[in-house]
Amino acid sequence: MEKGRRVTTLDDALKALDETPYFIVNGATDVFVKHRTWAELPLKMPKTPLFIHDIASLKTIKETEDKLHIGATVTYDAMLKHPAVPELLKACLNLFASPGIRNTATLAGNIANASPAADGVLVLYALEATISVKSLNQTKEVPIQSWIKGPGETALKPNELITAITIPKRKSTHTWFKKVGGRRSDAISKVSFAGDALIEDGHIKRLSLALGAVYKTVVRLSNIEQKLINQKIDHIKTVWPELETLLKNAIAPIDDQRSTKAYRQQVALRMVQTFLKACLT
Numbered sequence: 001m002e003k004g005r006r007v008t009t010l011d012d013a014l015k016a017l018d019e020t021p022y023f024i025v026n027g028a029t030d031v032f033v034k035h036r037t038w039a040e041l042p043l044k045m046p047k048t049p050l051f052i053h054d055i056a057s058l059k060t061i062k063e064t065e066d067k068l069h070i071g072a073t074v075t076y077d078a079m080l081k082h083p084a085v086p087e088l089l090k091a092c093l094n095l096f097a098s099p100g101i102r103n104t105a106t107l108a109g110n111i112a113n114a115s116p117a118a119d120g121v122l123v124l125y126a127l128e129a130t131i132s133v134k135s136l137n138q139t140k141e142v143p144i145q146s147w148i149k150g151p152g153e154t155a156l157k158p159n160e161l162i163t164a165i166t167i168p169k170r171k172s173t174h175t176w177f178k179k180v181g182g183r184r185s186d187a188i189s190k191v192s193f194a195g196d197a198l199i200e201d202g203h204i205k206r207l208s209l210a211l212g213a214v215y216k217t218v219v220r221l222s223n224i225e226q227k228l229i230n231q232k233i234d235h236i237k238t239v240w241p242e243l244e245t246l247l248k249n250a251i252a253p254i255d256d257q258r259s260t261k262a263y264r265q266q267v268a269l270r271m272v273q274t275f276l277k278a279c280l281t
Ligand SMILES: Cc1cc2nc3c(=O)[nH]c(=O)nc-3n(C[C@H](O)[C@H](O)[C@H](O)COP(=O)(O)OP(=O)(O)OC[C@H]3O[C@@H](n4cnc5c(N)ncnc54)[C@H](O)[C@@H]3O)c2cc1C
Pocket: 023, 024, 025, 026, 027, 028, 029, 030, 031, 032, 033, 072, 095, 096, 097, 098, 101, 104, 105, 106, 107, 108, 109, 110, 111, 112, 113, 117, 118, 119, 120, 156, 160, 161, 162, 163, 186, 187, 188
């Protein structure tokens, strides 16, 4: 039986996936932890692995006038060094894992892994990213929010590959990434927040509020955003008394080994309040 296959071109990857339901391995930082066995024993992979991390054509960051396209095998380290990567994403990646992981892990892996606590996914929700998904005969552009269905669950078909992540280039006046974990970095988030806003002429022109680890997927607080977009910034104060209720309607945190429902609810509220207060100044 084939133990694994390494591809270096996108064509070869798509042909391979079309013929055989391989298990895609990119930076391997999720896969090799999830499928490890006892020390010195080989990994127990669910299917034959297809190693895609050396596909050079997907290891590029391309810019157009209004968009940034990040290839699926670009590492976090490369993103941190690129001048066009948005500050909000860099703020997240600076706290992401440790330098060793950042040297190999990818956004495509973070997205396909689809954890509700995934830090990269959280920022991509706030930045309204889309993902490019290809099979041998089809290319799709999908908003990240509609592609992730639940913990570990996405719309990816066995013959498909994420090839790029596209982030709209846009002006922001306020951005904030915050994660609360067992330690500042190299920790899975108990609760996390990404905010992105454009405040101009005293008005809230654009607002994204995203929370991680408080629902089965990352969530956008669209019920709060809709009350504030196109309003004068002072309108934030009028929403204050109902903020907690609006938040409770949008999230459903759970008790687990990392935190409690009550703690997550309280911290999520503080995060949203902190960002909205910053927008007032
Ligand atoms: C010590 C440690 C610390 C970590 N810290 C953090 C953290 O702070 N925040 C955080 O969010 N995560 C963290 N992680 C999790 C992990 O590093 C990230 O989720 C990372 O982004 C996964 O990327 P990868 O390229 O390594 O994915 P892989 O492990 O290669 O793959 C993950 C999943 O994505 C699929 N996949 C990968 N690429 C593609 C593609 N192009 N198309 C389709 N499917 C694909 C794979 O089949 C697999 O199901 C940590 C992991 C470790 C081991």
